[in-house]
Amino acid sequence: MSPEDIARTRLRPRRMGIDSHSEPVAFLRADCHVCRSEGFEAQSRVTITIGDKSVVATLNIVYSDILGKGDVGLSEAAWKRLDIDDGELAVLTHSPSLDSMSHVRSKLYGHRLSREGMNEIVTDVVAGRYGDIQLAALLTACAGNRLDLSEITWLTKAMVDAGHRIDWGRDKIMDKHCLGGLPGNRTTPIVVSIAAACGLTIPKTSSRAITSPAGTADTMETMTRVTLTLDEMRRVVEKENACLVWGGSVSLSPADDILIRVERALDIDSEGQMVASVLSKKAAAGSTHVLIDIPVGPTAKVRGRQAADHLAHLLRKVGEALGMEVRTIQTDGTQPIGVGVGPALEALDVLAVLRNQSGAPADLRERALLVAGELLELGGIAPHGKGSRLAREALLSGRAGEKFIAICEAQGGFREPVLASSSRAIAAPRNGIVTHINNRLVSRLAKLAGAPGAPGAGLRLAVHLGDRIERGAPLFELFADSPGELAYALEFHEAHPDMITVEEESV
Known part of the structure; x- marks a missing residue:
């Protein structure tokens, strides 16, 4: 584009104050000279450039005077990414064709994705070149167990390579995860506290809720700060042997964070994407030994034993390809665990167990002890069959509860959860x-x-x-x-x- 063309296409950026669910969105009047000359249409993908900053956005067309003819309106996501100073002008151009979408379309028609195709897709996702429509198409193409073991492995590796991978400088880094689908079941804060109190290193990064009423990060946020930088996370782990933080704040698997946002809106969580999501976060967090709890029940995420066995196989094989030892356990998923469902309500359950209160949910306590015992055995702290006994001693003695409060204090301070009015x-x-x-x-x-x-x-x-x-x-x-x-x-x-x-x- 010539300097004269650029001058003609400069527009005043206007902050519209519109929450577009993290997707950058731009707004132009239909009679704007740039809109007419460039042939922009609603849902066009446009590149907005201001100085040396740019963002790819989805365009919406405006037929009212809420914008001037020389204005480009920006959603909150677009405005924040461009970090606009007063007086700066924007240039809008058509975004280059998205070649990796050909792989997505191929998958939609039932063809197998190549490793190169998966890498191209993830690279474009992380670069922000996919709008929500393209992301929804990708997730739909991979849903319904349409990814085989090789495709899941390639997707997981691509997601790890697109972000940071932490090296803790230790031989054994523990982690645990529950595949979910079970209301309550907030064992992670209890298990992490027991493991750290027994001497294991367990830097726990967790997701926010995808299709559930609470994720571990949501629950922990009712009690302490979970949005930590990588340096802050390191300091907490060096001090307490553990942390309980939101993984999205340290960009361990940025592709997963983007996909989860659209998964949540679609209310889907497919097998291949689930495996890639879980293990990409574990690998990026530097984990070497991972225990995964698979609840099985008629209304849980995993409905039957055969499906659980298949999922366990995928988790172990993909973990092996990433250099991790992954162990799975299958647990009862026929009903909720604990009594609380929702961040603060689940936090109160966690505290009741850690404080050894008389009214603490017995099912949550026993589930946490089972998982913690398996983790202690996986980490070599307890011999086979003796992990649950060691875990119970750490809990009943109060050491696990003290460790939990210490972790919270190291992350910014502890506070009691507050229920809705x-x-x-x-x-x-x-x-x-x-x-x-x-x-x-x-x-x-x-x-x-x-x-x-x-x-x-x-x-x-x-x-x-x-x-x-x-x-x-x-x-x-x-x-x-x-x-x-x-x-x-x-x-x-x-x-x-x-x-x-x-x-x-x-x-």
Whole structure:
């Protein structure tokens, strides 16, 4: 483009104050001279350049006077990435063709992705060249277990190579992960505290919620700071042998952070993407030994034993290709674990277990001890079959609870979780026995109440499978930030009365 052409295409950037879900978006008037001369249309991918800074954005066309003819409106994501100073002008051009999309289209038609194709896709994703439409197409193409072992391995390696990989300078770096799909089940803070108290090094980076009402990072954020720099993370681990932080803040697998954002909107979490997401974060975090908990149940993320066995095989083989020892365990996924569902509610469960309170959820405590025991054995701290005993001693002695508080203090200080201000108890419709709890509907209800966006929102269960209950006794208590949000969630429950099934006892 000649200097004269550039001068004619300069536009005044205007901050529109629009949250576009992290996707950079630009706005032009339909009668703008640049829009007409360049032939821009709605959903065009455009490159916005200001000085030596540029960003690829999705274009929307405006048919009103909210913008001037010489203005380009920018979403919050675009504005922040360009870091615009007063008086700077923007140049808009068509973005180059996205060649890697040919690989995505090929996969959509059932063809196998090559290693080179996967590398090109991930490179473009991390560079911000994919808009949400392209990202949705990629995720759809790879959903439904359409990636084979080689494709998953190539995707995982490409995601690791696109970010930072931490070297802790130690031979054995431990990690654990739960594949989720089970409301509550917030074992990670407990397991990390036990492992660190017993001498293992476990720098835990966690995701925020994808399709659930809370991720470990969301839960931890109700008690301490989780957005740490890499240097801050190192200092915490050097001091306490562990940390509990949000992985997105240290760019360990930036491609995964981008894909997760769109996965959350689509409410999908496919097998291949799940394996790549989990193990790319573990490899990038410098982990050498990883324990993965796979809950199995009819309404869990993994529905049956055969699927769990297949997933375990993929996790072990991809981990091996990345130089990690991955061990898996399959656990009961038939019902929620603990009583809280939502960041602050799950945090209260965690604290009750770590503080050895009399009312602490026994199922959460025992699940955490099982996982911690396996991790202690994997790390060589305990002999085979003796890990759970050592884990229980660390918990009951108070050492694990003290370690947890120390980790929080090292990350910026500890605070007690706070619940949402509006609540409503839901009563049992009849006398009987609790025979079924639908994990997916329970999670959905907690999300409709506001979790995880509202940290104090969610629900607190009063029953588990097999419990006897009388008509009018509480099944659970729902929490939301406002009466309106509470009413919205209650409408969903009324439409799904089989969320928790109470059956009358046969005489």
